[in-house]
Amino acid sequence: MIITIDGPAGSGKSTAARMLARRLKIAYLDTGATYRAATLAAIQAGADLRDPAALAQLVGRLEIGLHYRGDDLAVTVGPQDVTREIRLPEVSDKSHYLARAPAVRAVLVDLQRRMGLKLAAEYGGVVSEGRDQGSVVFPQADFKFYLDATPEVRARRRCDQLLADGQQADYQEVLQAILLRDGRDRSRSVAPLIKPPGGVEIDTSGMTIAQVTDELARLVQAARP
Ligand code: DC
Numbered sequence: 001m002i003i004t005i006d007g008p009a010g011s012g013k014s015t016a017a018r019m020l021a022r023r024l025k026i027a028y029l030d031t032g033a034t035y036r037a038a039t040l041a042a043i044q045a046g047a048d049l050r051d052p053a054a055l056a057q058l059v060g061r062l063e064i065g066l067h068y069r070g071d072d073l074a075v076t077v078g079p080q081d082v083t084r085e086i087r088l089p090e091v092s093d094k095s096h097y098l099a100r101a102p103a104v105r106a107v108l109v110d111l112q113r114r115m116g117l118k119l120a121a122e123y124g125g126v127v128s129e130g131r132d133q134g135s136v137v138f139p140q141a142d143f144k145f146y147l148d149a150t151p152e153v154r155a156r157r158r159c160d161q162l163l164a165d166g167q168q169a170d171y172q173e174v175l176q177a178i179l180l181r182d183g184r185d186r187s188r189s190v191a192p193l194i195k196p197p198g199g200v201e202i203d204t205s206g207m208t209i210a211q212v213t214d215e216l217a218r219l220v221q222a223a224r225p
Contacts (some may be wrong), residue, residue, distance in 0.1 A: 035065055
């Protein structure tokens with residue numbers, strides 16, 4: 001069984017995807033981690049982020065690994081463990097250079113498909129989460145979800161997360177950053193963030209993550225024979 005969950009940053013999709021996978025006792029695939037790992041490698045190699053051909057060549061040579069142990073995900077590039085570094089703000093800020101390069105996406109989409117199919121075979125199913133999982137990577141998925149929330153709600157959630165992590169958060173700054181990332185994700189010419197054909201859209205603005213997970217699980221279980 002393949003379930004895809006796409007949506008913008010802060011829609012709750014990562015947490016919901018993880019919780020849904022746990023509930024259904026199947027695997028979870030964080031495809032954003034592959035873009036982040038590739039971005040970190042490009043930064044570390046001093047690559048010209050505005051040169052898509054150079055980026056594609058570099059990414060084609062990388063050995064990106066996602067290693068799941070229960071709920072924990074370790075990310076490696078070759079022998080290097082990059083689990084923490086890929087979450088740095090610099091990586092978030094620069095990932096759009098790789099995400100908009102078609103030849104980079106081709107390499108990562110192929111990797112995500114192989115990982116997703118392997119996990120699905122091993123665990124009886126996978127919840128694959130990203131921006132283009134239902135539209136490009138797994139168009140034949142058994143269930144496709146598209147989660148969204150207003151930019152204001154997403155900014156508030158992000159601020160709460162930062163504060164809970166003991167970091168500072170300025171609501172207006174966070175909101176502007178979310179609007180910028182939305183624009184980049186939705187307007188790129190290759191694999192833009194869209195509601196996939198046949199996808200079920202859920203507005204999570206007024207919902208808790210637990211409610212979102214319940215709703216996803218209900219929809220999957222109701223449709224299963
Ligand atoms: O979901 P995230 O913040 O970890 O994503 C990191 C970057 O990768 C962000 O620029 C969006 C991009 N991305 C993508 O283009 N397609 C995906 N399937 C997943 C992430």
